[in-house]
Amino acid sequence: MNKRILSGTHLFQGDEACVEGAIAAGCNLFAGYPITPATEISERLSWRLFDVGGIFVQGADELDSLTIVIGAACAGWKSMTATSGNGICLMQECIGYAAITETPCIIVDVQRAGPGTGAATKTMQGDVYQVRYGSNADYSIIALAPESPQEMFDLTVEAFNLSETYRVPTFILADEIVGHMREKVVIPEKVKIIQRKRAKFPPQEFLPFKVESDTDVPPMPAFGEGYRMPVSGLTHTETGSPSTDYEVQKRMVSRLWNKVEKNVEKITKIESAYLEDAQVIVLAYGSVARSAKSAVLEARRQGLKIGYLRLITIWPFPDKVIENIAKRKPKAIIFPEMNMGKMVREVKRVAGERTKVISFPKPGVELHKPKEIYNLIRRVTN
Amino acid sequence: MSRIEVRLTGFGGQGVVLSGIILARAAMYDKKEMVQTQSYGPEARGGACRSEVVISEEAILYPLVEEADILVAMSQEALDKHIDSIKKGGTLIIDSDTISRVPEKIGIKVNKVPATSIASEKLGKGIVANIVMLGALTNLADIVSKEAMEKAVKESVPQGTEAINLKALEEGYLCAQK
Numbered sequence: 327m328n329k330r331i332l333s334g335t336h337l338f339q340g341d342e343a344c345v346e347g348a349i350a351a352g353c354n355l356f357a358g359y360p361i362t363p364a365t366e367i368s369e370r371l372s373w374r375l376f377d378v379g380g381i382f383v384q385g386a387d388e389l390d391s392l393t394i395v396i397g398a399a400c401a402g403w404k405s406m407t408a409t410s411g412n413g414i415c416l417m418q419e420c421i422g423y424a425a426i427t428e429t430p431c432i433i434v435d436v437q438r439a440g441p442g443t444g445a446a447t448k449t450m451q452g453d454v455y456q457v458r459y460g461s462n463a464d465y466s467i468i469a470l471a472p473e474s475p476q477e478m479f480d481l482t483v484e485a486f487n488l489s490e491t492y493r494v495p496t497f498i499l500a501d502e503i504v505g506h507m508r509e510k511v512v513i514p515e516k517v518k519i520i521q522r523k524r525a526k527f528p529p530q531e532f533l534p535f536k537v538e539s540d541t542d543v544p545p546m547p548a549f550g551e552g553y554r555m556p557v558s559g560l561t562h563t564e565t566g567s568p569s570t571d572y573e574v575q576k577r578m579v580s581r582l583w584n585k586v587e588k589n590v591e592k593i594t595k596i597e598s599a600y601l602e603d604a605q606v607i608v609l610a611y612g613s614v615a616r617s618a619k620s621a622v623l624e625a626r627r628q629g630l631k632i633g634y635l636r637l638i639t640i641w642p643f644p645d646k647v648i649e650n651i652a653k654r655k656p657k658a659i660i661f662p663e664m665n666m667g668k669m670v671r672e673v674k675r676v677a678g679e680r681t682k683v684i685s686f687p688k689p690g691v692e693l694h695k696p697k698e699i700y701n702l703i704r705r706v707t708n
Numbered sequence: 709m710s711r712i713e714v715r716l717t718g719f720g721g722q723g724v725v726l727s728g729i730i731l732a733r734a735a736m737y738d739k740k741e742m743v744q745t746q747s748y749g750p751e752a753r754g755g756a757c758r759s760e761v762v763i764s765e766e767a768i769l770y771p772l773v774e775e776a777d778i779l780v781a782m783s784q785e786a787l788d789k790h791i792d793s794i795k796k797g798g799t800l801i802i803d804s805d806t807i808s809r810v811p812e813k814i815g816i817k818v819n820k821v822p823a824t825s826i827a828s829e830k831l832g833k834g835i836v837a838n839i840v841m842l843g844a845l846t847n848l849a850d851i852v853s854k855e856a857m858e859k860a861v862k863e864s865v866p867q868g869t870e871a872i873n874l875k876a877l878e879e880g881y882l883c884a885q886k
Contacts, residue, residue, distance in 0.1 A: 337733050337744075362750075446750055507771050508732055508744040613771075620769035696770050 328377045331513060338511040340478040340504040341366035341408075344434055345374055347482025348406050350517045353432070354380040355405040357394035359387050359413065362446040363502040364436040367408040388413040392420035392433070399429045400557055402548025404486055408434035411453045412443065414460065421495055422461030425582060427557045428493040428535075428544065430522055432485050433457075435497055436505035439690035449502035450690030451612055451664040457497045458641050464579055466586035468593060469497040469641040471612040475509040481638070487520040488593060492585055493543050499640065501664065503613035503693055522546045529553045535578075536564040542585035586642050595638035596647055600626060604633025606706055607651055609661045609673065611637040614694050618662055621699035630707055643672045652677035658706050662686040662694045711764045712851050713773040716841075717790050718782030721753035723838035726864065727780070728759030730842060733860035734852040735763045743771040756785060763851055778849050780841055782806060782823070801844055801884075803837060819848055819884060826879050836876035839865075843880020854881065 331350045338346070345367055348356070356371045358364075368384070375382045381398075385391030391407045398405040409417065414435050424431050437453045439445040457469050468488050470481045482498055489496035523545040525532050529552045537544045547553035556566030561575050569575075586593070597615075600622065601607065610618035615636040625632040635651060637644065651659070659681055661670045667685035674683045686702055688694055714731060718724045725746045732744035742763045749755035760773040775795040781787035782803045788811060794800055796815045805824035821844040828834035839861060846857045858874060865873045 335736070337729070337736050447748060503745070503771065506746065508729060509771075510736055510742070616769045616771060623769070693770075693772065695774065697774075 330378055331515070331517065333513050333515045336511050336513065337508050338475050338479075339366055339506055339508050340472065340475040340500060341436065341506065342370050343475040343478040343511045344408070344482045344498060344500070344505075345370040346511075346513060347479040348432065348486070349374055349378060350479075350513070351483045351486035352404045352519055353406050353486065354403045355383070355395065355398040356380070356407065357383040357385045357391040357398075357405070358407045358409060359385050359391050361410045361413050363438055363505045364408045364410050364413075364434060366505070367434060367436070388416035389420055392417045392424070392431070395431045396420060396424050396427070396429045399431050400549055400555070402551075404430070404490070406432040406434065408436065410436050410438045411440050411450075411456070414453055414456055418456075418460045421467070422463070422465065423559045424495040425461065425465035425467065426559055428546070428582070429495070429557075430489040430493050430546075431495050432482070432489055433495055433497050434482075435499050437499065437501040439502075445691055447502065448691040449613065449664060449693060451501055451614065451668075452690060453499065454640060454665065454668050457499060465582045467495050467497060467641055468492065468586060468639070469499045470595070470638060471499045471640050472504055472638075473612055473615045473636070474504065475507060475511045477638075478504060479511055479513060483517045483519075484595075487518065490520050490522040491543070492589070493522065493546060494586055497641075499612070501613050525553060533564045534566045535562060537581065542581045542588065590642045590644055591646060593639055593642060594644040594647060596644065597636040597638060599634040600631075601633040601635065601651060601654070603631050604654070605631045605657050606703060607633040607635055607656050607659045608699065608703065609635045609637070609659055610663070611640055611669070612664075614662050614664055617694045617696045618699055620696035621703060624696065624700050625703050630703065632703055632707075637669075640669060645676050648673055648676040652680040656681050658682040658684050660684045660686060660699070660702055660706060662688070662699055664688050664690055664693065711762060711766075711768070712777045712849075713775065713795075714761045714763070714778045714780070714845075714851070715758060715773045715776040715790060715793060716760070716780045717756075717758045717786035718838075719753075719786065720748055720755045720757045722757070722782050723835070724757045724782065725759045727838045727842055728761050730839075730857070730860045730864045731761045731845070731852065733864060734856040735761070737856035737859050738852050740764065740852075741766060741768050743768050745771055756789065758786070758790070778845065778851075780845060782838065782841065784809065787811070799849055801841060801848060803841060819844065821880060821883055823880065826883065827876060830879060831872060831876055833872055836873055839873045839876035840880035840883070843877040843882075844884035845880075846877070847881045847884045
């Protein structure tokens with residue numbers, strides 16, 4: 327099995343499909359610390375990486391693991407770690423470090439029920455804020471929420487491409503249901519791969535954090551290629567020198583923010599159905615979206631005009647998409663989430679003045695049942 | 709075939725999860741849509757364990773079992789806990805060696821398979837009792853073909869144990885003649 331792309335039809339767990347997506351995208355290093363429900367990712371990568379000539383490291387802990395991943399990325403490798411919510415807590419320092427050093431890296435979070443140790447083998451969508459806002463101060467990241475093992479494959483490839491394009495930590499925000507469920511996964515012959523932008527200048531003319539006018543993303547040489555490449559968590563100028571100057575801070579932080587937030591429309595992926603005549607729209611992401619779609623289909627069979635929207639990209643938050651559905655003036659937007667109601671605040675921020683936004687929270691362990699969402703649709707439409 | 713929900717139950721270490729994987733794989737070989745999930749506690753062995761497989765001709769959205777068309781139970785505790793999840797007209801398959809008491813439930817078909825004694829006495833390996841149960845399931849419920857099941861068993865069990873597992877499947881199949 328020394329092939330990079332295991333073309334064909336497989337019965338895979340979401341975690342296993344994620345591994346195959348990473349290998350197909352060119353991942354050569356994984357460092358991680360095992361944790362339920364992400365352990366299967368480590369387990370499979372420990373031999374798959376060996377097969378394709380990559381490196382697998384079991385880190386001393388989560389912080390150590392992400393540090394190794396960042397180091398490998400600076401050396402020009404595509405690298406990844408995987409954990410669950412508790413591990414993300416421990417990685418926060420390095421997430422900020424990856425953001426300020428603009429290091430492409432993939433962090434897979436297979437969410438489990440919390441807080442704290444929680445219920446390790448059970449599901450939740452509790453980490454949507456901590457992956458976005460967990461490290462100190464301001465930066466932006468990208469997070470994708472798969473709903474199936476097939477998407478664990480597809481979106482892991484996509485995550486590597488986005489991370490390389492924008493030089494930004496990119497999260498696969500899965501949950502226990504998607505990570506552990508087995509389903510048919512079709513792996514194509516070829517996948518589209520994007521490599522990070524390399525320096526166009528010779529080493530003596532190169533400024534490590536200078537961007538060209540049409541972009542906010544600087545090119546990234548690898549260690550050992552002859553370019554000066556400072557990697558520092560200090561606020562820095564275009565040359566990479568430390569600074570406490572307001573203008574330098576403003577330029578750097580704005581760029582860390584804008585390079586993602588100004589490209590929301592390019593980054594955003596959604597799935598939608600029946601929006602044209604929808605009087606009520608059910609919005610969801612991740613595994614809950616499967617229940618939501620099932621409820622919408624049942625409502626349609628009963629003749630109700632219900633629409634469906636799934637956020638595949640959850641960060642950067644796709645304001646425009648929500649704005650556009652709010653402009654249709656639906657009677658309400660129903661938003662089931664497996665947390666106490668988190669992403670719904672983003673929806674209220676964007677759509678709250680135009681339409682009623684109804685949160686349907688469940689606090690983890692149990693996935694929403696289609697019937698529960700359907701009953702809520704009934705109550706709202708009556 | 710519309711949506712069929714199968715719940716396989718027992719305690720950790722009996723191969724309940726592997727049974728689910730094999731059933732799902734067989735459904736895939738039969739070109740059906742399927743989802744397999746599992747639920748277990750933090751213990752490696754001995755805790756309550758269940759595996760679920762949903763099989764359909766159409767795309768499957770909600771991945772879990774709500775009302776089981778078929779419940780397979782390999783321990784008394786599992787049966788007591790899950791018997792109420794069987795749909796009216798549904799099928800219950802129990803290991804009659806590990807289960808002595810079937811709670812009263814009207815409107816279900818009860819099938820008793822002495823899986824543990826078949827596995828340990830006839831085949832000399834108690835560990836393949838789960839595959840005996842799968843053999844019985846293959847015969848009692850027309851959800852996957854026997855050929856697909858055999859292929860799935862071969863693909864899923866540890867190398868070198870294919871023969872005894874196929875034998876276990878066959879024994880279970882014959883034992884559950886309709």
